[in-house]
Structure formats: C-alpha cells, structure tokens
Amino acid sequence: xxxxxxxxxxxxxxxxxxxxxxxxxxxxxxxxxxxxxxxxxxxxxxxxxxxxxxxxxxxxxxxxxxxxxxxxxxxxxxxxxxxxxxxxxxxxxxxxxxxxxxxxxxxxxxxxxxxxxxxxxxxxxxxxxxxxxxxxxxxxxxxxxxxxxxxxxxxxxxxxxxxxxxxxxxxxxxxxxxxxxxxxxxxxxxxxxxxxxxxxxxxxxxxxxxxxxxxxxxxxxxxxxxxxxxxxxxxxxxxxxxxxxxxxxxxxxxxxxxxxxxxxxx
Amino acid sequence: xxxxxxxxxxxxxxxxxxxxxxxxxxxxxxxxxxxxxxxxxxxxxxxxxxxxxxxxxxxxxxxxxxxxxxxxxxxxxxxxxxxxxxxxxxxxxxxxxxxxxxxxxxxxxxxxxxxxxxxxxxxxxxxxxxxxxxxxxxxxxxxxxxxxxxxxxxxxxxxxxxxxxxxxxxxxxxxxxxxxxxxxxxxxxxxxxxxxxxxxxxxxxxxxxxxxxxxxxxxxxxxxxxxxxxxxxxxxxxxxxxxxxxxxxxxxxxxxxxxxxxxxxxxxxxxxxxxxxxxxxxxxxx
Amino acid sequence: xxxxxxxxxxxxxxxxxxxxxxxxxxxxxxxxxxxxxxxxxxxxxxxxxxxxxxxxxxxxxxxxxxxxxxxxxxxxxxxxxxxxxxxxxxxxxxxxxxxxxxxxxxxxxxxxxxxxxxxxxxxxxxxxxxxxxxxxxxxxxxxxxxxxxxxxxxxxxxxxxxxxxxxxxxxxxxxxxxxxxxxxxxxxxxxxxxxxxxxxxxxxxxxxxxxxxxxxxxxxxxxxxxxxxxxxxxxxxxxxxxxxxxxxxxxxxxxxxxxxxxxxxxxxxxxxxxxxxxxxxxxxxxxxxxxxxxxxxxxxxxxxxxxxxxxxxxxxxxxxxxx
Numbered sequence: 001x002x003x004x005x006x007x008x009x010x011x012x013x014x015x016x017x018x019x020x021x022x023x024x025x026x027x028x029x030x031x032x033x034x035x036x037x038x039x040x041x042x043x044x045x046x047x048x049x050x051x052x053x054x055x056x057x058x059x060x061x062x063x064x065x066x067x068x069x070x071x072x073x074x075x076x077x078x079x080x081x082x083x084x085x086x087x088x089x090x091x092x093x094x095x096x097x098x099x100x101x102x103x104x105x106x107x108x109x110x111x112x113x114x115x116x117x118x119x120x121x122x123x124x125x126x127x128x129x130x131x132x133x134x135x136x137x138x139x140x141x142x143x144x145x146x147x148x149x150x151x152x153x154x155x156x157x158x159x160x161x162x163x164x165x166x167x168x169x170x171x172x173x174x175x176x177x178x179x180x181x182x183x184x185x186x187x188x189x190x191x192x193x194x195x196x197x198x199x200x201x202x203x204x205x206x207x208x209x210x211x212x213x214x215x216x217x218x219x220x221x222x223x224x225x226x227x228x229x230x231x232x233x234x235x236x237x238x239x240x241x242x243x244x245x246x247x248x249x250x251x252x253x254x255x256x257x258x259x260x261x262x263x264x265x266x
Numbered sequence: 267x268x269x270x271x272x273x274x275x276x277x278x279x280x281x282x283x284x285x286x287x288x289x290x291x292x293x294x295x296x297x298x299x300x301x302x303x304x305x306x307x308x309x310x311x312x313x314x315x316x317x318x319x320x321x322x323x324x325x326x327x328x329x330x331x332x333x334x335x336x337x338x339x340x341x342x343x344x345x346x347x348x349x350x351x352x353x354x355x356x357x358x359x360x361x362x363x364x365x366x367x368x369x370x371x372x373x374x375x376x377x378x379x380x381x382x383x384x385x386x387x388x389x390x391x392x393x394x395x396x397x398x399x400x401x402x403x404x405x406x407x408x409x410x411x412x413x414x415x416x417x418x419x420x421x422x423x424x425x426x427x428x429x430x431x432x433x434x435x436x437x438x439x440x441x442x443x444x445x446x447x448x449x450x451x452x453x454x455x456x457x458x459x460x461x462x463x464x465x466x467x468x469x470x471x472x473x474x475x476x477x478x479x480x481x482x483x484x485x486x487x488x489x490x491x492x493x494x495x496x497x498x499x500x501x502x503x504x505x506x507x508x509x510x511x512x513x514x515x516x517x518x519x520x521x522x523x524x525x526x527x528x529x530x531x532x533x534x535x536x537x538x539x540x541x542x543x544x545x546x547x548x549x550x551x552x
Numbered sequence: 553x554x555x556x557x558x559x560x561x562x563x564x565x566x567x568x569x570x571x572x573x574x575x576x577x578x579x580x581x582x583x584x585x586x587x588x589x590x591x592x593x594x595x596x597x598x599x600x601x602x603x604x605x606x607x608x609x610x611x612x613x614x615x616x617x618x619x620x621x622x623x624x625x626x627x628x629x630x631x632x633x634x635x636x637x638x639x640x641x642x643x644x645x646x647x648x649x650x651x652x653x654x655x656x657x658x659x660x661x662x663x664x665x666x667x668x669x670x671x672x673x674x675x676x677x678x679x680x681x682x683x684x685x686x687x688x689x690x691x692x693x694x695x696x697x698x699x700x701x702x703x704x705x706x707x708x709x710x711x712x713x714x715x716x717x718x719x720x721x722x723x724x725x726x727x728x729x730x731x732x733x734x735x736x737x738x739x740x741x742x743x744x745x746x747x748x749x750x751x752x753x754x755x756x757x758x759x760x761x762x763x764x765x766x767x768x769x770x771x772x773x774x775x776x777x778x779x780x781x782x783x784x785x786x787x788x789x790x791x792x793x794x795x796x797x798x799x800x801x802x803x804x805x806x807x808x809x810x811x812x813x814x815x816x817x818x819x820x821x822x823x824x825x826x827x828x829x830x831x832x833x834x835x836x837x838x839x840x841x842x843x844x845x846x847x848x849x850x851x852x853x854x855x856x857x858x859x860x861x862x863x864x865x866x867x868x869x870x871x872x873x874x875x
Contacts, residue, residue, distance in 0.1 A: 008349045008358065015421070016364045019376055022386055026379065035392035035400050077280040084277035098536045100281060103288040105474055105532045107482030109499055110521035111291030113506055114298070118290065133287065140284050161639045164604055165701055166627045166657040175652070179643045190366070198369035201484035201503055215371065215485070222489070227379060234375055238367045257643050 027231035046228035050236065055217050063214045064240060066128055067196045070135045071244070074143040074192045075185065077136075082147030082184075083177070087156055097148075104141045111137055112202035119206055126208035134206045135199060139192045146191070150184035151177075175256050182252055189248045193241045214240075292525060299518035310519040319494075319501070320520060326495035327524075330412040331481035334419040338476055339469065341420065342427025347461075350435040353428070363429065365422050371485040374418045378490065381406045381417070407490050414490035415497070419480050430472045434464050466542070470535045478528045482521075498524055554582040555617070557737045558603075558705050563612035565595075565602055572598045573609070574761030580705060585731055585738045586766075587752025589745055589784065590759050596741045599758070600707045603739070604633045616704060627656075632698035633707045636714055638690035640682035646693050647678035653700035668696040671730065688719045695727065699734065706731075708740045712747070724750050745784065757781045778869050789836075789843050789859075794868055799845055801865035804832075804857050812863040818843075820855050834859070 026032065030041040050056060085097065103111070112134050116125065124130035151159070154177070162172040178185070200215040209216065214237065221233060252258060301307040314320040345362075346353070353359050365373055380386050388403035397403060407414035442460045451459060487497035498520055505517035558580040565573040572595035580586055590596050601607045603614065605626030613622045621629055632653075640649050650668055654660040669675045672692040674685075682690055691711055698706055711727075712720040728751055731738050740751045748755050749769045757764040757772065757780065765777035776782035779790055788796040806813070821842070822833040829846045834857060836843060845859075 004348065005352055008352050011345075012358065012361050016361050016425075019380060020364055022380065023376060026386075032386065032389060034386075034389035037393065077284050080277050080279070081281040084274065084281070088274045088277065094536070094540050098532070100285070101471070101475075102532065103285075105478045105528055106288060106292055106525050107478070107499070107521055107528070109482060109484055109502065110295045110518075110525050111288050113502075113517060113521060114291035114293065114295035115287065117294065136284060137288055137291075144281065157635060157637065158639050158641075160606060160626075161635075161641075162652075162656065163627050164606070164631075164633050165653045165697070168627060168656075171656065176641055180641075194366065194369060198371070198485065200371060200488075201499070205506070215369065218371065219488075222375070230375055231379065234368065234372045237369055237372045241367060257641075257648060 023231050023234055026227055027235055029228065031227045043228075046226075046232040049225075049229050050232045055212065056214075056233075056236075059212045059214045059217045060236075060240070062128065062212055063197060064244070066132050066135065066211075066213060067193045067240070067244065069132050070139060070196050071189060071192045071248075073132070073136060074139050074188055077140050078143030078147040078184075078188060079173075079177070079181070081144045082149075082151045083159075085144075085148045086151040086154075087159060100144050101141045103137050108134075108138045108199075109201050109205070112205045116205055125206060126210040128207075128211050131203055131207045131211045131213070134202050135196045137202075138199070139195045142191050142195070143188045146184050146187050147181065150181050154180050179255050179257050182255075185248065185252060186245070189245055190241055193244045197237060197240060295518050295525070296522050298515060299522045301515055304515075310515045311523070314516055314519050314523070320498075322495045323498050323501050324523070326412065327481055327498045328527075330415055330497065331477055333412075334416045334423070334480045335473055335477040337416065337420045338423035338427055339473055342424045342431060342472075343465075343469075345424065346428050346431040346435055350432060353432055354436065359432075363425050366425050366429070368422075369485070370418065370422055370483065371489050373422045374414075374486045374489040377414060377418045377421070378407050381414070382408075408492055410492050410495065412487075412491065412497075415480075415487050418486050418490055419476075423476050423480075426476070427472055430468050431465065434468050435461075438464055467539055470539055474528075474532055474535055477531070481528065482524055554584070556580070557582045557584075557617060558739075559615040560603070561613045561615070563599075563602065563614070564610045565598055565607065566610050571761055573602065575612070576762050578756065578763060578766065580737050580739065582737055583735045585728075585736075585740060585751060585753050587748035587755045588739060588741045588758050588763075589748035589755060590743065590757065591784075592743050594759055595761060596743075596758055597709055600633060600709050600739070600741055603705075603707055604631050605629045606633075630702075630704040631707060632701050632703040632705075633709065634691075634694055634698050634711045636710045638682070638687070638694040640690055640693055640697070642682055645679050645681055646674050646685065646689075649682070649693055650696050650700050653697040657701035659700070659702045665700065668700055672696045687715050688723055691715065691723065692726075695730070699736070703736075705737045705739065708738065708751075710742050713742075727751070745786070757784055759784070775870055782869070786844070789839070789845075789861075790841065791839065791861075791866065795866050796869065797861050797866050799843070801862060802845060803860040804845075804847060806860055814861045814863055814866070816859040816861070818857050818859055820857050832857070 025040065027046055028042055028044065030043055030045070032038070032040070081100065085093065090096075115134065119125040119130045119133075124133065158180075159172075159177070162176045167175065197214060199213075200219060203211065203213050203216060207213070207216075218233060218237075221230065225233070299310055301310060349358075353362065368376070378385065382388070383403050383405060384400055385403075385407075388397070388400040391397045391403065392400050405413075406417065438460060443456055446456050446459055482499050484497075484499040484503050487500050488503075491497055491500060502517040502520040505513040505520065556579050560576060560578050563573050563576040564571070576599070578586070588596055588599070598607065602609050605621075605624060605628075609622065613620055615621065616630065640646075641652065644652060647665065647669065650665055651660065654665060666675075669678055672695065674689060674693060674696070677685055677689065682693070685693070695711070708727075712723055715723065724747060740748070742748050742751070754766055754768055755772055756766040759780050765772060765781045767775075772781060773785055773787050776785060776788065776796070779793055779796075782788045782790055782796050788798055789802060790796045816836050816838050818834040818836040820832050820834050824831050824833065824844075826846075832845045832847050834843050834845055836859065
C-alpha cells in the first residue's frame, strides 16, 4: 500500500504536475536554451506581450460570453432531460439514452459542415449565436449524461416527496432538485466550458472566422510567438474554466438552503 | 403505463429540439455528399476512394485513433485499478485531472514544448550529455507515424477514462471479491467475474467516445500532424475551406464515410450491451 | 356520527395484464384510523399511491369531504404520505424540513412548527441535518413534515419496517397516540397483523385486490369472513373452505366432555415459546397445513399427536358477508 502510493506520486508528478509546472516556469521566463548550459531568465515579458494584444482580450470576452450561454442552455436541456429519463416510464430507454449520446459519436465537423448552409440561410452564419448553437452539439450529450446520473442518484421516491407535500413544478426544481444537483452543476460547468474553449474547426466553419474566440487566436499565434508567450497563452486557457467555476459556485450559493461555507453548520 | 402524459413529454422538448441539430446536420452532409445541388451521383465517393491521398489518410486515421483509444483505455484501467483508494482523496484526484482543464490543442502544444526536437526534454538530455545534439532526439511530434497525435490523445484521455471508471470501482462491493476468493478464484477470476461485468458498459461507451473523437477531431492533428499522411479531418477541412468550392462535396463524402464507420461501430456496441443487459434481466427474473 | 372524510368507490387499477386493485370501496370517517394489512406484494403500496395521486386509477372514483378528487394532482390533494424510508431532504435541517411541508401547502405558522418539533421531541435537534440523526428521529421528523401540511388524511406505507424491532415497538405507540391526539384521519398499511391491531381502530384485510373484511380486531378474530382472513389472523385452524375452529378449543388429549369430537393426526415439528407460553408447531397432513398451537404444558414425549376438536366448537365462515 505504502509502495503503491509512492508509485502513484511518481507517476502523477511526472505526467500531470511537472508538465504543468514546466508550463508555468516557461511562461515566466525567456525561451529556454538548456543545451547551451543557460539557466532560467525570469521575466514577465510574455504576459506583457500577451495581455497587450487587443485581440486576446476581445477573444477572451467573446469566448466567455459564448461559453456562458452554452453553459446555461446545457443546464436547461440537461436538467429537463435528466429528469425525464429518470421519472418518465417508457420502453426502449437504453436506446433513447444511446441516441442522446450519439451527437458525440458522430464527427461534429460533419455536423457543422452540414449545418453551415442552414446557418447561412437562417442568418446565423458568422454570428456568435450560430457558434453558440454549434457548440451545443459536442457539449449537451455530456450534460444530459451527468444530470441523468445525478437524478438517478437522488431517486424517484425522493423526487415524489415534495410533490406529495404540495410543491409545484418550479418550486420543487429550485428548492429540492437544484440544491441536490450541485455536484452535477459543477461537473457540467467544467466540461461545458473546456469543451467550448476547445473548438477551433467548428467555430471557424460556422463563425466564418468573424466570430473570434480564443482558439482562433491561438492557432495563428503558434506561427510567430515564442515558447514563453505560447506557455502564457496556454495557461490563460485554464484560467477561464477556473474563473467560470468560481462564478457558478457563487451562483449556487444563491440557491435556497445553501449554507455559506464559512458559516457553521449548526 | 398510463402516466406518460403531455407534461411528461414537455420535459423531453428541449432534448428533441437539440437533437434536430445533429440530425439535420448529418442528413444535409449525407445529401451533399451525393451531390444534392448538382444532380445525384456517387461520383464524389468514387473520387475519394480512388484517390491515394484519401485512402492513405483513412487508413492512417483509423490506425492512429485505434492505437490512441486502446492505449488510453488500457492505461486508464491499470491506473484506476491500482490507485482507486488513493483517488478517493481530493488532492490526488484533482492532480490527475489537470489535463482535463486544458483544451486538446493546448495540451498538444504542451507535447510540442516538452517533446519536440527543440523541446525541453531534448534540451535537458543534451545538457546532461546523454545526447550530443538536440537534433538526435527522436522525432516525436509532427512525425509521419502519428506518434505526437497519439501521445497527446492518450495523455489527455487517460484522465477521462479514470473519471469514468472511478465511480464504478468505488461501487464494487468488496464482498464480491471475498466471494470469488472463497470459491477459490484466482486474481484473473477477480477481474473477469467481478470487475468486467461492472466495467463493460462504461468501457464500451468510453471507448466509443474516445475513438470517435480521436478519429474525427481536427485540432490536434492540425497542430501535431504532417502533411502526408494526414488525418481525414484535416483533409476534409482543407477540402471544405480550400480555395475553390469544387471540393466541398469531397469533404462531405469523406466526413460521411467516417460517420458511417462510427455509426456502425456504435450500433454493434450498444446492440451487444442491450442484449447482455436483456439477458441478465431475464436471468434474474426466472 | 362523524362526517366521512374520504370515500373510495369501486377503485380499479391494473398494470398491463395484472389487476392490482379490483373494485375496492371503503369510507374513512373523520379522525378514524384504518389499518390495511395484507401479504407482501399484494398491492398495498399501489393502493396508497393511487390515494395520494401518484398513480391514476384505471376505474373508480375518490371523494374527499364530498368532492370528487379523482383527477386532482398529488400536490393539490390534502393527503400526505409517509413512506417506509423517511426521505427527508438531505440539504435541509430538521426544522427546515418541517417548515418546507408547511410552506408548500401554504399553512405555515411559527407556533405550529414549534408545537410539532416539541411533539416529536426534536426541539433540541432542530438544526441538525438528517444525516446527523438516528433512523427513528428521521422517521418522526418525516411524520412531522407530513403533519405540517395539515392533511385531511395521512397515509402510512409500512413506516416502521426499516427500523430495528425495539425502536419499532416504541414508535408504534408514539405514532398512535400522536394521531389520536391530533385527531388525524389516517390509513396505515402494514404486513404485520400485530402492528395493524395496535395502530388501527378498524382493520381491513387486503388480498387479491380487494378488502376481504373490515372490522375491529375482535370481529376479525371471532367472525372471520373467509378462509383468507382466518389464515391471516392465525387464530384458527381452518378445516375446509366453510369451517374453522379457534385454536383455543383444540385439545391434544381426549377431553372430558361427552360431545361429539373430530380428530386429526399430526406431527409436532417444533416447540417454541411465545409471550410466555409454549407453542407447538404441528403438521397436519390431512388438512395440508401447519398450525401453531399454544399449549398448556408439554405433555407428550412423542412427536405424534392427535388433535381433538369438539364438533360444537366448529364455526362457519360468514361467507359473502359484505357483498
């Protein structure tokens, strides 16, 4: 057991923690030339260069706005569908579940290409709204799955209880279901934002290069920015989900029966 | 069941509206691949399957995706199996999930930073005197064998596999292991009799998700691949976005071919799972 | 005569081919407690779910205080349901759980919640979360939450079966007293005849989708309507579909009376002690049944016994009593 945890520590350091530290170290120093025997030159130049770029701020803002709306729609669709899958009895449920997962089993690029002409006709091509809609495709199936699992854990009996006591649909949703779905809300926040930030190809296809999100700035950066700036940019990508997570955590505190973490339970 | 009423159906409305997107998108892609606007034809399929570029690309894509998926699953199982008691604690779990915080292409950049010929690893090995020159470092990124792509995917998907398997391992009751042991089972029996039935549905689904993604995603191969052979997604994207619109139907035909492969695989996977589940249910009833 | 609170008329419920409720009719008077007892899997829970509004009946109607509530949804019915599991909301404290019941039914006032907390003895634990209190305390809180909605009728679905036996015993009397004190109309479902007799003013024996008999414990014991009721009560030896004899009238030795006597050969398989009396478990092949017979003392040392039944004591079922 002891030995096991040593192996775990070595593997985790090597494959997960050290790469992250390398990224951080590189972002705060000039590009490395260890082979010449040079050491680290600590500097903030990469961040200055990155943050002075007006495109970065614009793209960050666009990405956050798109990510936020995508998240809201994911929660809406995920909660309703998760509840329906748990409480409505019908035949062939496994197939419906598989069908709802299918959008992430079909290439999203094929779907985006197929929807492109429709988006042009509907006036959604080259707009943020169009990008939001296409970002739903790779995210919603995960959200449905997460919320479905969570509802199943709560159980049908617990979901009937507020109804018997006299609660209406929305009251039940806000007073009982959403507070019990907190862990699911957190996972969905992370999943949705990271996936939305990961989409270069479908954003380019539907946004036509005019909806400038962070990935669309990242790829051209690769051509001419040095390792320090690229490392800083890479870390910038991780800051956004963390930031959004804090925002959602604050929103969760507004739910009924939430207890402020610093307040004693009793 | 009488209780399927209007209000219940309304709960499904958002999902139904959402499902229209991928269904419509895929349908349009299929129609376009058969030349919807220029007269129905199989010509585009003939063209791509006669072109050496596409066929090589298809084989390369399938091979790369398959290797990446198998490695991710196997490493993920081994890791979860060995360490799931440790992973119940918060800090170890969060460390393992670090790669999930980054988009795929950012992690791809990380692989370049660490493992390219001018990367950190090559520099350190040179400085340590293990190799004379960074140029002697093996070519692991932008290589014709797809090593860089596979590395990125495996590195990024192993945490996903752990995420999916962890609740399963945590939910296997130790009594089952005790049962196998008292019946005189071996360690191998423990895996096949106790773990596999629990893991199978999750493994099937996770494998399908990873295989579909690695087969069809654009970003990582665009960053870490070469021009020949290239992944189908990159090829299709070029055809779709190329200088002329002439090649768009080829892009559709290529993506539809890939989709077909994935749909058939998914059908087999889910069909098998449902049959197994159905059998298990019947078994427990009688 | 108190007014009728709940009236059930010709209730039927079927799932696919299975008929779970088959033309069930009964009335509950205000303040009355009715125990429904029946074997596991007989559809008792379905009956409660139909009454609560969680399932729609296939046929028949429900009336509350003279109003038809068959089509009323569960959250608009003045009926509460306490389950086997307490099902307290884990993210609310004891007090919040009770207040929740009061508020959603728009019957909140502070004094009432205080009174309920006091009544269930949970005032000290009002700020505890469900995970921090015992099973019995959870079940009491669930009861208080159900009571806080001020229901016309409160339904219980084996509420004590997940508790350990000693706690179950205490809680039975407590709930019974509580319901009587609050003058609550209640329907109490259980598979345990003893529990049914403690909880209910009247007892309904539920089997095959309908009530075989409704009555006080003594009526059910002395005048069982049919074989099913008699076998459920366990106080008689059933001779055939029309005749039975109270266990107390069966002798293991030839009696002194000069009346006609019927005898059956049996084999004693076990001897147990219940409530301070030896009980002989006798297999009677001729009747195809086993009988648990309280005996005065263990007289025989052989396993073979003879049951002596005075013919004058043999009674007939009051067949089709209430049809």
